[in-house]
Amino acid sequence: xxxxxxxxxxxxxxxxxIPIRIQDLNYGKHVGNDAxxxxxxxxxxxxxxxxxxxxxxxxxxxxxxxxxxxxxKGESFHGDVLEVEVAAAEHSATGFDLYYRITALRKxxxxxxxxxxxGMVCFDYTQRKVTRLSAAWxxxxx
Numbered sequence: 001x002x003x004x005x006x007x008x009x010x011x012x013x014x015x016x017x018i019p020i021r022i023q024d025l026n027y028g029k030h031v032g033n034d035a036x037x038x039x040x041x042x043x044x045x046x047x048x049x050x051x052x053x054x055x056x057x058x059x060x061x062x063x064x065x066x067x068x069x070x071x072x073k074g075e076s077f078h079g080d081v082l083e084v085e086v087a088a089a090e091h092s093a094t095g096f097d098l099y100y101r102i103t104a105l106r107k108x109x110x111x112x113x114x115x116x117x118x119g120m121v122c123f124d125y126t127q128r129k130v131t132r133l134s135a136a137w138x139x140x141x142x
Contacts, residue, residue: 004071006115008099012085016046020080031076036114037068040100043084044118047098051140061131064123066095073112080104082113091141094130095121 018039026032031039048054056062076082085101100116124131133141 004069009087012087014047014086018082047086063120066121067119070116076113
């Protein structure tokens with residue numbers, strides 16, 4: 001069976017720490033797949049805020065997720081503090097990709113938990129249609 005394989009960028013220019021909450025666990029007593037996607041979303045918001053950008057601006061233009069890929073590499077547990085690194089790459093006229101590398105530090109060892117990618121498209125929520133990448137977004141990506 002084919003597995004999702006992501007080719008991550010060589011460099012990540014943003015990192016944030018996100019603690020695992022008890023509600024992030026599933027019946028296997030480890031972080032659930034849905035929680036990893038939520039953690040990526042939180043990291044994306046922090047990444048954008050660090051650049052004075054928002055997923056949705058006051059005029060109704062923002063981002064919409066067109067696709068997502070996650071490759072799970074290891075387990076994470078309550079008490080872990082995940083380091084989530086984020087990098088932007090591969091932009092087009094209307095969007096770009098964000099890549100994520102999620103690790104946990106346990107007993108002085110860094111453990112890879114997941115790798116991910118979200119395809120982000122510029123979207124006008126007022127007109128309900130895809131729109132062009134703004135100058136602010138282009139600056140972020142260059």
